[in-house]
Amino acid sequence: MCVVAGDPGHILDEMRFMTSTPEETLRRVVGFFQPFVAAGQIHAIGVASFGPLDLNPQSPTYGFIAATPKPGWSNTDVRGTLQRALQVKIAFDTDVNAAALGESMWGASKGCDPSLYLTIGTGIGGGYIKDGRPLIGLLNPEMGHIRIPHSRELDPFIGSCPFHGDCFEGLASGPAIEKRLGLTGAAVPEEAAFWDLEVDYIASALMNYILTLSPKKIILGGGVMQREFLFPKIRRRVRELLNGYVSSKSVLEDIDDYILPPGLGTQSGSLGAIALAMQIDDSSDNPRF
Amino acid sequence: MCVVAGDPGHILDEMRFMTSTPEETLRRVVGFFQPFVAAGQIHAIGVASFGPLDLNPQSPTYGFIAATPKPGWSNTDVRGTLQRALQVKIAFDTDVNAAALGESMWGASKGCDPSLYLTIGTGIGGGYIKDGRPLIGLLNPEMGHIRIPHSRELDPFIGSCPFHGDCFEGLASGPAIEKRLGLTGAAVPEEAAFWDLEVDYIASALMNYILTLSPKKIILGGGVMQREFLFPKIRRRVRELLNGYVSSKSVLEDIDDYILPPGLGTQSGSLGAIALAMQIDDSSDNPRF
Numbered sequence: 001m002c003v004v005a006g007d008p009g010h011i012l013d014e015m016r017f018m019t020s021t022p023e024e025t026l027r028r029v030v031g032f033f034q035p036f037v038a039a040g041q042i043h044a045i046g047v048a049s050f051g052p053l054d055l056n057p058q059s060p061t062y063g064f065i066a067a068t069p070k071p072g073w074s075n076t077d078v079r080g081t082l083q084r085a086l087q088v089k090i091a092f093d094t095d096v097n098a099a100a101l102g103e104s105m106w107g108a109s110k111g112c113d114p115s116l117y118l119t120i121g122t123g124i125g126g127g128y129i130k131d132g133r134p135l136i137g138l139l140n141p142e143m144g145h146i147r148i149p150h151s152r153e154l155d156p157f158i159g160s161c162p163f164h165g166d167c168f169e170g171l172a173s174g175p176a177i178e179k180r181l182g183l184t185g186a187a188v189p190e191e192a193a194f195w196d197l198e199v200d201y202i203a204s205a206l207m208n209y210i211l212t213l214s215p216k217k218i219i220l221g222g223g224v225m226q227r228e229f230l231f232p233k234i235r236r237r238v239r240e241l242l243n244g245y246v247s248s249k250s251v252l253e254d255i256d257d258y259i260l261p262p263g264l265g266t267q268s269g270s271l272g273a274i275a276l277a278m279q280i281d282d283s284s285d286n287p288r289f
Numbered sequence: 290m291c292v293v294a295g296d297p298g299h300i301l302d303e304m305r306f307m308t309s310t311p312e313e314t315l316r317r318v319v320g321f322f323q324p325f326v327a328a329g330q331i332h333a334i335g336v337a338s339f340g341p342l343d344l345n346p347q348s349p350t351y352g353f354i355a356a357t358p359k360p361g362w363s364n365t366d367v368r369g370t371l372q373r374a375l376q377v378k379i380a381f382d383t384d385v386n387a388a389a390l391g392e393s394m395w396g397a398s399k400g401c402d403p404s405l406y407l408t409i410g411t412g413i414g415g416g417y418i419k420d421g422r423p424l425i426g427l428l429n430p431e432m433g434h435i436r437i438p439h440s441r442e443l444d445p446f447i448g449s450c451p452f453h454g455d456c457f458e459g460l461a462s463g464p465a466i467e468k469r470l471g472l473t474g475a476a477v478p479e480e481a482a483f484w485d486l487e488v489d490y491i492a493s494a495l496m497n498y499i500l501t502l503s504p505k506k507i508i509l510g511g512g513v514m515q516r517e518f519l520f521p522k523i524r525r526r527v528r529e530l531l532n533g534y535v536s537s538k539s540v541l542e543d544i545d546d547y548i549l550p551p552g553l554g555t556q557s558g559s560l561g562a563i564a565l566a567m568q569i570d571d572s573s574d575n576p577r578f
Contacts, residue, residue, distance in 0.1 A: 052536075066536070114426045126501075130419065130426075137403045137419075137503030139537055146497040147530070149436050163534045208435040212415075212501050214426030241436070245452045247341075247355070248428050 002032045004042065005274045008106050008264070012041070022076040030085040037086050044089040046276030048098030048269050049078060051125075055093065055140050063092045091280035095269050097134035099262070100127025101279075102272030103219050107263030112217035116209055117268070118143075120202065121222030124169040128213055133279070144169040148204040155180075155197050172201040174223050185224045199230060203237035206259065210238070210246060221262045228261070235259050291321045293331065294563045297395050297553070301330070311365040319374040326375050333378040335565030337387030337558050338367060340414075344382065344429050352381045380569035384408075384558050386423035388551070389416025390568075391561030392508050396552030401505035405498055406557070407432075409491065410511030413458040417502055422568070433458040437493040444469075444486050461490040463512050474513045488519060492526035495548065499527070499535060510551045517550070524548050 004012040015032050019025050036042045052066040063079025079092040093101075100109075100117035109115035114130040124144030128135040135141060145167045150159070157180040161170030170176055177185045181194060188194060206218060220231070235255045242251065250258045262268045293301040304321050308314050325331045341355040352368025368381040382390075389398075389406035398404035403419040413433030417424040424430060434456045439448070446469040450459030459465055466474045470483060477483060495507060509520070524544045531540065539547045551557045 114424075128501075130424070135403075135419070135503070138499075138505045138539060139503050139535060141501055141503050142534065143501040145500050145534060147438050147493045149438055163532045164530070204436045208497055209501065210427075211434050212417075212430055212432040212498065214424070214428050214430050216427045241453070243452045245431065245434060246428060250427060 001270050002029055003270050003274060004033070004036050005271075007274065007278075008267070008271050012036070014270075019070075021072050022078075026076075026078065026081050026085075030082065033086055037088055042086075042088055044091065044277040044281040045082060045086065046091040046093075046098065046273035046278075046280070047078060047082065048093060048095045048273040048276065051094045051140070053092070053094055053140065055136055063090070089277075089280045091276035093134060093276055094125070094127070094140060095272075096125040097127040097136075097140070098272030098276055099221065099268035100129050100219075100272070101134055101275045102264055102268045102270075103262055104129040104132070105275045106271060107268060108219050108260045109217040110263070112215075114213065114215050115217045115219070116213060116215040117219045117221065117262075118206075118209075119222035120172065120174075120220060120224040122174050124173050124205075124222075126209065128215065143205075143209065144173075146205060146208060148201060148208070150201075168201060168205045172198055172205075172224070177224070185227065190227070190229050195230065195233070198224075199233045199237050202230070202234050203241055206234070206238050207241045210242070210251070216250065218259045219262050219268075220259065221268060225261065231259065231261065232256075290559050291318055292559050292563060293322070293325050294560075296563065296567075297556070297560050301325075303559075308359075310361050311367075315365075315367065315370050315374075319371065322375055326377055331375075331377055333380065333566040333570040334371060334375065335380040335382075335387065335562035335567075335569070336367060336371065337382060337384045337562040337565065340383050340429070342381070342383055342429065344425055352379070378566075378569045380565035382423060382565055383414070383416070383429055384561075385414040386416040386425075386429070387561030387565055388510065388557035389418050389508075389561070390423055390564045391553055391557045391559075392551055393418040393421070394564045395560060396557060397508050397549045398506040399552070403502065403504050404506045404508070405502060405504040406508045406510065406551075407495075407498075408511035409461060409463075409509060409513040411463050413462050413494075413511075415498065417504065432494075432498065433462075435494060435497055437490060437497070439490075457490060457494045461487055461494075461513070466513070474516065479516070479518050484519065484522070487513075488522045488526050491519070491523050492530055495523065495527050496530045499531070499540070505539065507548045508551050508557075509548065510557060514550065520548065520550065521545075 001016045003014045054061045054064045054066055056062055065073050065076045067074045079090050083090045096119050103109045103117050104115050116128050118126045126143040145164055148168050150166045159166030159170030160176040160179050161167050164170055174185050239255055264271050290305045292303040343350045343353045343355055345351055354362050354365045356363045368379050372379045385408050392398045392406050393404050405417050407415045415432040434453055437457050439455045448455030448459030449465040449468050450456050453459055463474050528544055553560050
């Protein structure tokens with residue numbers, strides 16, 4: 001998805017197409033943006049990409065998509081290709097970091113720093129915004145793969161993660177639900193006992209993120225979280241698990257306003273890319289850009 | 290412990306005494322520092338305190354020790370008392386945040402940002418340094434209480450945490466070892482099968498911190514980590530658990546230099562307090578000070 005915009009209230013143009021080969025996909029992206037660049041209407045482009053990405057500015061492959069199961073995309077120089085073709089500043093980050101940034105600028109976590117955005121869908125990933133920027137340390141966080149309690153008695157499923165088996169993603173992502181039940185998350189009835197397990201896994205992970213990152217707001221997006229009945233159950237379970245240990249009014253009394261769906265709906269990622277572009281346009285010396 | 294210093298190479302004076310009542314303890318602290326203040330040798334004092342603390346500068350009880358089982362210390366205005374008596378800037382943080390800061394300034398994580406310091410002793414706590422400062426969000430992180438896998442078959446111990454039972458601290462702290470085995474960690478022989486469980490709990494927690502915080506260096510301090518044979522076992526287990534998912538040379542090849550004991554030995558906390566004082570002396574407008 002390509003968008004030309006100032007902010008969510010000023011969208012000039014947008015285009016959607018299916019991702020194919022890197023060559024064809026990037027050619028179409030360049031073709032879409034070229035006239036706006038030529039007309040002087042674009043100062044910077046933000047790329048919110050599926051990963052894994054090389055986000056280390058000191059690396060010779062900075063701005064590349066790293067080894068990925070997506071056919072043909074391993075080792076693709078996304079940032080360099082766009083930069084050479086369009087000659088504008090290119091900000092480059094993961095889709096989930098961009099979504100987290102978009103939400104913190106215009107969405108449900110606006111005015112709350114630090115904040116956490118979690119997507120629970122085909123995979124599980126999180127973006128943590130601190131001091132207005134996505135946290136990147138040694139590498140980009142991969143917090144969907146944390147270890148959480150898993151009772152083999154209550155849930156004999158061994159987990160779907162090829163790296164870790166029953167990590168959080170291996171237990172609670174969309175594919176984990178489908179492998180376990182033979183049904184997509186969207187098709188599992190609200191009354192199914194399974195949802196208690198799903199809620200427990202999500203709440204365990206949120207407890208860990210709360211205790212480790214202490215976000216002022218948590219946003220849950222992604223396909224699995226389209227099932228809105230999960231929100232009150234997750235909030236209740238998080239409070240039970242914390243058991244009064246985090247003595248903050250936000251968590252103890254206002255948890256309905258602490259764990260929320262995205263304020264930008266399904267647009268968190270694309271508007272997050274605009275937010276990335278705005279940040280790079282403001283900064284001249286940040287080595288990440 | 291009270292220290293007057295410029296940096297670890299310039300310690301002017303120090304004094305140790307047992308903590309008693311808040312009144313007597315703070316009176317002795319003030320008495321120790323007063324002559325240095327009067328002589329103009331002290332510009333700022335850093336306090337590295339046991340918790341829980343109120344670290345929110347907007348709170349009316351900022352700088353207080355909050356509800357604590359330590360007799361008489363609940364609701365003690367440590368920062369205000371020192372400030373009124375000594376009339377210098379007072380920086381105030383947890384002992385573990387201070388230790389993390391001291392290590393990042395002069396110890397094993399020097400030059401590595403972000404970094405993580407974890408203490409595994411009577412409790413388990415972590416301090417995360419990002420951009421040269423301890424991370425504080427909604428509250429101070431309490432990452433010792435995260436949920437991790439616990440097999441009741443391999444380890445029937447129900448955990449010692451009064452809030453969460455078998456959270457990380459409830460499974461792996463000094464008191465958890467003692468309750469489970471009837472021996473202090475220091476007395477459990479190196480050959481005991483128990484250590485495999487301890488290593489697994491610590492490695493599980495480290496995996497979660499690595500995936501969530503992506504630190505460039507991890508330092509393990511505290512009483513339990515005095516057993517040095519644990520380090521190579523923990524490193525090996527962390528690498529096994531991550532299973533190649535974090536493709537960083539630091540983790541894959543150089544893990545012996547990634548997970549380390551404190552560079553400042555048992556002085557991380559007291560030198561960390563000096564580091565806190567140095568930071569506040571440099572900053573005039575940070576509301577945390």
